[in-house]
Amino acid sequence: MGNVPRAGVIMVENGCVAAIERVRSGRRYHVLPGGQLEPGEDYPHAAVREAAEELGVDVRIDGLVAVVRFRGREQHYFLARSTGGTFGTGDGPEMGSPVDSDSGSYRAVWLPTDSLLTADLRPRPLAERLQKCASRSSFEALLAGPLVIHEHPADL
Template structure:
């Protein structure tokens, strides 16, 4: 079993788009930057990274990955919902990651929590509804998620719902 703290992430689909957190992150040095580390960027300076992630974060002690996905969704976006099902598992910055489809979503997405508090020129957060083409433009991270999300959007578009 991994000693790294798992990550739970929420997949919210609406009208053929998925909700993502579009990011720009720049640290003082590459040694301080987890994105430099996982991109294999040698440094010493962090040039900055533009990418998008799904709403989500670490699983707290005594919490399930599904519970973390819902909690993080509400903390980051103010949206609430319920878990429909586990879509995929993978890794995110070397940590186990669990991706859950969320339905019965209510509210209007608004940046909140730590993301709103830390939002600034070198640590920028923006909530966006992304279609299949925008997932590539935004640099979906981890990269393997882009193909999975495109497939989900195609299926949801054909069926009328995810």
């Protein structure tokens, strides 16, 4: 893993945010869809590819929402809109991982925007910002300027 940069998407539809439900070591939490950049790939292209692999949808990137620095690597999250595909049909290598494996299970889900914090969506500072924008019904406000988050392992 090391310092490989990561990219992810934030998709909001019908009052819900697309997320990946993780069950690992007996714990259930949620993360935004995303993953590592491949050689020669930039952040936006990686985010588009990861949305297809994890969610089963094609997306258009609207803009950068957040940069998270965690354990020596950067993660860029982009506001994205679905342009095709079928949600929940992602076939990336991790999507078939069983609950009892070392990496745990992955499942694409829609989280209501008013439950992002109780659903343990990570990273938490980004979940807080998303929930705040949802209460104002203005996700375009996410594009006003990227949130920069410095997370530490204890923040998990």
